[in-house]
Amino acid sequence: MKTQDISYRDGAVNLNGFLAYDETKTGKRPGVLVIHEAWGLGNHAKERAKMLAGLGYVAFAADMFGDRKQVSDMNEAMAIITDLLGNPAKGRARTRAALTTLLAQPQVDASRVGAIGFCFGGSSVLELARDGGDVKGVISFHGGLQTQAPAQKGAVKAKVLVCTGADDPMIPAAAVNTFEEEMRNAGADWQVITYGGTVHSFTNPEANGSINPAILYNKRTDERSWAALKSFFAEAFA
Numbered sequence: 001m002k003t004q005d006i007s008y009r010d011g012a013v014n015l016n017g018f019l020a021y022d023e024t025k026t027g028k029r030p031g032v033l034v035i036h037e038a039w040g041l042g043n044h045a046k047e048r049a050k051m052l053a054g055l056g057y058v059a060f061a062a063d064m065f066g067d068r069k070q071v072s073d074m075n076e077a078m079a080i081i082t083d084l085l086g087n088p089a090k091g092r093a094r095t096r097a098a099l100t101t102l103l104a105q106p107q108v109d110a111s112r113v114g115a116i117g118f119c120f121g122g123s124s125v126l127e128l129a130r131d132g133g134d135v136k137g138v139i140s141f142h143g144g145l146q147t148q149a150p151a152q153k154g155a156v157k158a159k160v161l162v163c164t165g166a167d168d169p170m171i172p173a174a175a176v177n178t179f180e181e182e183m184r185n186a187g188a189d190w191q192v193i194t195y196g197g198t199v200h201s202f203t204n205p206e207a208n209g210s211i212n213p214a215i216l217y218n219k220r221t222d223e224r225s226w227a228a229l230k231s232f233f234a235e236a237f238a
Helices: 043-054 074-085 088-103 120-130 173-186 219-236
Strands: 002-010 013-021 029-035 058-061 108-118 137-141 159-165 190-195
Touching: 002 043, 002 088, 013 043, 013 088, 029 043, 029 088, 029 120, 043 058, 043 108, 058 088, 074 088, 074 120, 088 108, 088 120, 108 120, 108 219, 120 137, 120 159, 137 219, 159 173, 159 219, 173 190, 190 219
Parallel strands: 029 058, 029 108, 108 137, 137 159, 159 190
Antiparallel strands: 002 013, 013 058
């Protein structure tokens, strides 16, 4: 497997992403953008990029904060992500800068590209879909579903999959219902999978409940949602 850091920009902001692909394969193949959680681009997103490379995709883990900044304080994290998600034009531009970088890789089949995200990253890929991003599919894992700019009718080109925890207090049932209604009104091709006995950050083994008891890894749900990813992209990239 080939991995490398790639520097790119969003206007004046310096960004440093992480690329992973199987260098033994030849020819172009689907590309998948990976967007990190609220803590910045770290091990979790990079490991997911490697897992996607193992499935035969070219994966690019975005740096949404700039200079690969990572944070450990919840208040600092919330300030950064609120700035990006509370200003849809700014957040969407940051995501599109990463997507453009992925599309520029010579191994990528630009006609078969998708995006996944975790927590803040899940919200970000949904914003990409709402904004009419030219991708085949997006998957949100335990991502926030609210938005300042709901999708307009006919705007969503991508297939949409949301994987969420039934007991996640950060994404209550009312938010899920509102999101589903938004997707209906937009005429999108969407799915929501709700996993029982599951709270927030269920894909991240480093989530041990120490920051918040509702931020907790769930091995069973992690495996089930990754299996859903495989099926989803098999259809989206067919």
